[in-house]
Amino acid sequence: MRRKKMKSASTDRLLELRAGRIPMVSLVQTLAVAEYLSFHRAAKALGTSQSSVSARIRALEEELGIVLFDRNTRGVRLTKAGHRFVDQVEDAMNILDHAIKTAGMQARGEEGELRVGVHALISGTFLDRLLERFHAEYPNIRLHLAEGTAREAQIMVRESQLDVAFMAGAHEIPDLNSRVIWRDALTVALSATHPLAQRENVDWEQLTDETFLVRHGGTGPQVHDTIVQRSTGKWPAPTILRHDVGREALLSMIAIGHGISLFAQENEVAASAKVAFLPIRDEPETIPFSAVWSPGNRNPALTKLLSLAADGGPSRTIA
The missing domain is CATH 3.40.190.10 (Periplasmic binding protein-like II)
Incomplete structure (x- = not known):
């Protein structure tokens, strides 16, 4: 019950922000003043006027019903309530910044997960070197490997248990995409x-x-x-x-x-x-080795892997 109340309170605060009652710029300016302990230096760093910063923070204090800064002729210092508020705003900003960055990385296929089916994975072979290069270029994508027969791998691809399967042979499968990636004697x-x-x-x-x-x-x-x-x-x-x-x-x-x-x-x-x-x-x-994947798979990490293989993989002949 308490969790639901907390969630509701968080939602209410987000709605307030979205409604413009507490503009994001006011929070940014508050953090700047807390860092420089000066309205003048904070305004200069943000490229705005001191009067604008002062007015926004005063409006924020009135909205919150607390005093964030003690002002005197010697400068500015955070109140006890101001310290707590600034700490929590910094935490929230870090979370928001991380969410924005990771969402973009996942959309670009630079972060996430990729489930790969293999017929075998032997150190030093083409597939091993391809996956090693992929990991080096996209370290934030977690690779999950599963070994099995070609038939098992196709079933797992159809059931979305695998994003892609590498298997011996050239395959023409009506409901799956297939591409020969490399060949060997x-x-x-x-x-x-x-x-x-x-x-x-x-x-x-x-x-x-x-x-x-x-x-x-x-x-x-x-x-x-x-x-x-x-x-x-x-x-x-x-x-x-x-x-x-x-x-x-x-x-x-x-x-x-x-x-x-x-x-x-x-x-x-x-x-x-x-x-x-x-x-x-x-x-x-020669023996062809193919990548097989579902045409409905929209995992951007899969596109990255297939592009890397088509671009030359780990410096070995690609079909």
């Missing part, structure tokens, strides 16, 4: 002790007798489809085993010889010496 990852590991590159046909390991999550579904597409009509489909593991666990399985898999070339930067990454010489395409 496709490589095969195999154990450093594998017979092919010492080669400079391999052909797809050399991989037909291998066991491919793919993840259920992350980019696993896209990797599975790529393996099937490359073998269709050319040679028997290789063995493909799906595992419900993360990227690091999959690389560990490859390192000890359980099978091989496909990765974007940039994954090599975070891999151990026990895993070799070889280019596939007859692979016809």
Whole structure:
């Protein structure tokens, strides 16, 4: 009940200000006189006349029913009530100034939140460097990251749980916007002790007798489809085993010889010496990575991120 009364009182005071009974200029001049302890110096600093400042503050004192300043031949000093009033006005002005600045920053996409879905985030890779540059340029925007499959990410974008999702592949989704942001070469990852590991590159046909390991999550579904597409009509489909593991666990399985898999070339930067990454010489395409977002999303921070990516991202080839 007390909170409602306080809120009502605050609203009443705001209505008084809006109605012009206590002009904002009177408050500004009061703060200036409190700072300089002189009507003359305050007026000079504000670029107005001393008589105008004196008259406004006198009218304010009459409106409030209190004396803010003691005047005498030696100068001006705040009364006890004046000290309290000036302190509270300064606090209110700071709050108002902060509200104006932050509202403008949020409208310009310089402050706020951005929820980003990723297929994986590996230190040193394109996406990691893009988000790092974004944070450096817009430090007041809080990034919230979520990792999942492309299907999960699309659902979350539709339900406004994510502002944007980065995923492998080029996507044409009727109700969502999509743009290819960067591309990378496709490589095969195999154990450093594998017979092919010492080669400079391999052909797809050399991989037909291998066991491919793919993840259920992350980019696993896209990797599975790529393996099937490359073998269709050319040679028997290789063995493909799906595992419900993360990227690091999959690389560990490859390192000890359980099978091989496909990765974007940039994954090599975070891999151990026990895993070799070889280019596939007859692979016809690079891997596209896309940003997907809702056409109804009006988050200005999203526009900032997409513009940064289109402008060159973290100094790597942008599609």
